Amino acid sequence: MAKFAEIKEFMLRQIESGAWPEHSRVPSENELAEQFSVSRMTARRALQELTEQGILYRTQGVGSFVAALKSQSSLLEIRNIADEVQSSGHAYRAKLLQLTELPCPTIVATALGLKRNEPVFFSLIVHYSDALPLQLEARYVNPKQVPLYTQQDFQEITPHLYLSQIAPLTEAEHIVEAIWPDDFTCQQLLLKKPEPCLRLTRRTFSRDGAVSLAYLTSPGSRYRLGGHLNFALPR
Amino acid sequence: MAKFAEIKEFMLRQIESGAWPEHSRVPSENELAEQFSVSRMTARRALQELTEQGILYRTQGVGSFVAALKSQSSLLEIRNIADEVQSSGHAYRAKLLQLTELPCPTIVATALGLKRNEPVFFSLIVHYSDALPLQLEARYVNPKQVPLYTQQDFQEITPHLYLSQIAPLTEAEHIVEAIWPDDFTCQQLLLKKPEPCLRLTRRTFSRDGAVSLAYLTSPGSRYRLGGHLNFALPR
DNA sequence: GGATCTTGGTTGTATATACAAGTTTTTCGG
DNA sequence: CCGAAAAACTTGTATATACAACCAAGATCC
Numbered sequence: 001m002a003k004f005a006e007i008k009e010f011m012l013r014q015i016e017s018g019a020w021p022e023h024s025r026v027p028s029e030n031e032l033a034e035q036f037s038v039s040r041m042t043a044r045r046a047l048q049e050l051t052e053q054g055i056l057y058r059t060q061g062v063g064s065f066v067a068a069l070k071s072q073s074s075l076l077e078i079r080n081i082a083d084e085v086q087s088s089g090h091a092y093r094a095k096l097l098q099l100t101e102l103p104c105p106t107i108v109a110t111a112l113g114l115k116r117n118e119p120v121f122f123s124l125i126v127h128y129s130d131a132l133p134l135q136l137e138a139r140y141v142n143p144k145q146v147p148l149y150t151q152q153d154f155q156e157i158t159p160h161l162y163l164s165q166i167a168p169l170t171e172a173e174h175i176v177e178a179i180w181p182d183d184f185t186c187q188q189l190l191l192k193k194p195e196p197c198l199r200l201t202r203r204t205f206s207r208d209g210a211v212s213l214a215y216l217t218s219p220g221s222r223y224r225l226g227g228h229l230n231f232a233l234p235r
Numbered sequence: 236m237a238k239f240a241e242i243k244e245f246m247l248r249q250i251e252s253g254a255w256p257e258h259s260r261v262p263s264e265n266e267l268a269e270q271f272s273v274s275r276m277t278a279r280r281a282l283q284e285l286t287e288q289g290i291l292y293r294t295q296g297v298g299s300f301v302a303a304l305k306s307q308s309s310l311l312e313i314r315n316i317a318d319e320v321q322s323s324g325h326a327y328r329a330k331l332l333q334l335t336e337l338p339c340p341t342i343v344a345t346a347l348g349l350k351r352n353e354p355v356f357f358s359l360i361v362h363y364s365d366a367l368p369l370q371l372e373a374r375y376v377n378p379k380q381v382p383l384y385t386q387q388d389f390q391e392i393t394p395h396l397y398l399s400q401i402a403p404l405t406e407a408e409h410i411v412e413a414i415w416p417d418d419f420t421c422q423q424l425l426l427k428k429p430e431p432c433l434r435l436t437r438r439t440f441s442r443d444g445a446v447s448l449a450y451l452t453s454p455g456s457r458y459r460l461g462g463h464l465n466f467a468l469p470r
Numbered sequence: 471g472g473a474t475c476t477t478g479g480t481t482g483t484a485t486a487t488a489c490a491a492g493t494t495t496t497t498c499g500g
Numbered sequence: 501c502c503g504a505a506a507a508a509c510t511t512g513t514a515t516a517t518a519c520a521a522c523c524a525a526g527a528t529c530c
Binding site: 263264265279282293294295296297298299 | 479480481491
Binding site: 237238239273274275276277280294296297364 | 512513514515516517521523524
């Protein structure tokens with residue numbers, strides 16, 4: 001591995017482990033250069049690239065600092081549904097309907113790179129804003145990447161949040177559909193009459209491959225997707 | 236302006252003007268260094284940053300080349316609907332229902348930074364795959380940025396494609412909703428019975444501000460959104 | 471003719487150096 | 501003690517240089 005890459009790796013470990021918390025100062029170019037016995041330009045490159053990736057921010061004359069973690073997923077801001085509810089002034093609550101291990105259906109096997117009928121984790125959760133159900137979340141999780149998934153308390157932490165802590169996501173694939181909800185979905189979302197629903201199919205990836213496949217279904221009248229998807233473009 | 240930034244500006248102009256087409260070779264580090272009377276490292280920096288922005292691609296031992304333009308909007312790959320239809324093996328067709336100038340409604344004025352009742356361009360188009368209507372597109376366009384909008388032939392070129400040529404987009408804001416279509420929409424989309432529709436509200440920005448506000452409505456049974464939204468993340 | 475070798479050009483990595491520009495800390499003068 | 505000047509330290513830009521890794525095309529040898 002190239003020297004500048006080693007320095008990046010080292011710094012990433014420090015940040016991910018919490019040794020260097022948010023907004024804390026990281027070693028200067030000269031300090032890194034000395035620690036790793038490289039030239040300042042090489043140390044600079046590591047700092048530079050981490051800055052471009054949004055992991056650090058730098059100020060001329062002052063120093064380099066660890067950026068806020070949330071800004072790392074800034075490009076596609078799929079806000080945590082709990083945060084979203086709470087920031088709108090309502091109480092967030094989750095009801096866990098199911099949390100189990102089951103044999104992997106074909107589609108899920110393909111999506112997660114598993115074999116058919118191999119064990120896969122499955123969770124089924126309803127997200128509420130006050131007493132109003134906002135979203136039905138059905139999620140399949142790759143046990144190889146997240147072996148302790150079934151032991152979590154998802155009344156306390158959303159799967160999305162838990163997963164992004166365990167297996168920091170590097171990529172996500174999304175499909176948005178407008179669907180007609182089935183009876184079970186209507187029941188869980190307290191829809192007396194069926195109405196158009198948004199279904200977001202989300203496949204997330206971590207460094208080592210596919211992590212989870214989630215189907216997020218929300219009534220069109222209660223939820224909107226996106227908000228803003230900024231995509232950073234040149235200029 | 237810093238020297239490396241001047242070189243970047245120069246190269247961007249060449250690419251945007253079409254002087255350097257897609258996949259064509261751009262000057263090497265040494266050539267740029269000589270042309271601009273800078274060191275190779277400075278020329279390299281310009282090439283490097285353009286590569287990180289997805290505007291160029293480089294291969295060791297071979298050279299640097301202009302990336303495909305579409306990949307510039309790769310982060311959120313809203314594919315041109317015409318391309319999408321054609322790549323699925325069907326014939327794309329568009330029907331222009333309306334192309335006019337009208338006084339700006341309040342919502343549109345806010346979105347585009349205009350004054351209420353100031354003139355704004357408006358187009359209404361149905362996109363077809365073979366004979367099947369896929370999408371109803373209602374679009375408001377900022378006349379200050381695209382003064383010739385009403386003189387285009389949108390049977391030939393989609394508004395999205397035209398706009399991205401006239402005012403290269405730098406940012407886009409999206410909201411996805413599941414809605415119940417109104418009568419007019421049903422009629423235009425040939426929906427005998429109303430069915431859940433996806434409505435994508437898209438606001439696009441160019442260097443000089445908001446360009447257009449579009450409402451794209453598609454029957455849930457005929458269209459899916461997204462495909463894949465990759466968001467580049469650290470590591 | 472065909473396989474191999476050489477050569478020149480390209481990008482990739484790394485170093486040493488210099489100066490500019492900005493901020494913070496220290497020093498010194500009053 | 502206070503304020504200004506100076507020093508020290510930080511990041512930002514730029515240069516010159518060296519070598520490595522890679523590729524394509526031409527030359528050479530068999």
